[in-house]
Amino acid sequence: xxxxxxxxxxxxxxxxxxxxxxxxxxxxxxxxxxxxxxxxxxxxxxxxxxxxxxxxxxxxxxxxxxxxxxxxxxxxxxxxxxxxxxxxxxxxxxxxxxxxxxxxxxxxxxxxxxxxxxxxxxxxxxxxxxxxxxxxxxxxxxxxxxxxxxxxxxxxxxxxxxxxxxxxxxxxxxxxxxxxxxxxxxxxxxxxxxxxxxxxxxxxxxxxxxxxxxxxxxxxxxxxxxxxxxxxxxxxxxxxxxxxxxxxxxxxxxxxxxxxxx
Numbered sequence: 659x660x661x662x663x664x665x666x667x668x669x670x671x672x673x674x675x676x677x678x679x680x681x682x683x684x685x686x687x688x689x690x691x692x693x694x695x696x697x698x699x700x701x702x703x704x705x706x707x708x709x710x711x712x713x714x715x716x717x718x719x720x721x722x723x724x725x726x727x728x729x730x731x732x733x734x735x736x737x738x739x740x741x742x743x744x745x746x747x748x749x750x751x752x753x754x755x756x757x758x759x760x761x762x763x764x765x766x767x768x769x770x771x772x773x774x775x776x777x778x779x780x781x782x783x784x785x786x787x788x789x790x791x792x793x794x795x796x797x798x799x800x801x802x803x804x805x806x807x808x809x810x811x812x813x814x815x816x817x818x819x820x821x822x823x824x825x826x827x828x829x830x831x832x833x834x835x836x837x838x839x840x841x842x843x844x845x846x847x848x849x850x851x852x853x854x855x856x857x858x859x860x861x862x863x864x865x866x867x868x869x870x871x872x873x874x875x876x877x878x879x880x881x882x883x884x885x886x887x888x889x890x891x892x893x894x895x896x897x898x899x900x901x902x903x904x905x906x907x908x909x910x911x912x913x914x915x916x917x918x919x920x
Contacts, residue, residue, distance in 0.1 A: 664864065667700075673890055675717075675720075682891075685720070736805060752830075761779070772796030772800065780805065780830055791830075804840075809823070865907075867888060870896055886916070
């Protein structure tokens, strides 16, 4: 693979562009330089609470000129997946208000009765109750397709590590005795394939930049993308877990390493 072949760059968000609410040093300047150089850009995130508009406000507030179509977050990719498979489908959602908003924008119907659902969508729900587990189980028992936003067991927050979406997914899997039919977030290929299609590029023409070895790097390598691990966020811990099979093409202290590709 050659640097000259890189037409598009896809970024993880948390730990790469932001640390919590704080912008990582050099990120806005690097994004603007890449845009000026004519590189195609996109961001991908396993986040299950934010709408695209919420991300857009966050990026623009930090001086990162991403466009609406360049943002591929789990909530949006889920909605696109279901709309393509069954327009107007009925969905039982275990997740946030932001997730619900993205599903509705795609013309999907949210139901509170699991037996009516064509799809069970499981995101992170900090207020999950026994009743919601019950309705989700009824959806699966009545033939709903099982969609997991991601399988992350924990997630970083400004208050430290918190339970992730994977905990809820595991609960539904234990009840119904099967794994999700589709996982949207990284390292599953669904989200990255969606971003590549939107950018109109081949995997081998693209670079994935992330701080998590198992999701960002392994997921992208599986598609044949070039990969870069940044040591911000969880990058230092990820570097210690690198094996021969998971070695990224580049390792940089931060996003400033990208400027060498211009």
